[in-house]
Amino acid sequence: MTSVYIILRPLLDSYAEKYSKQFHVVYAVNKVSTPDWKGEVGYVTKDMVQKYFPAASKDNALLAVCGSMSMMKSASGPKLPDFSQGEARRATVASAEE
DSSP: OOGGGOTTHHHHHHHHHHTTTTOOOOOEESSOOSTTOOSEESSOOHHHHHHHSOOOOTTTOOOOOOOOHHHHHHHHOOOOTTSSOOSOOOHHHHHHHO
């Protein structure tokens, strides 16, 4: 997946500009398609989430992730047979509470 496939990028960028204190977007792709790419490259990892997100608790965090099934499994846990969320991983919440 390259930056040209980022769905709703203009809309997300406009939210990031308009609501800069409440909304921040970070893009991650698996292959750089332009020399001026400023986002992340590769799977969304625990280290990447901790780099961009403030410390979280189970009461104040929302992490929205989309991508391939293997990346989704890595980032947010396996999905149920109907592809709904299922049991989410709590690695970032647990590390924020330590």
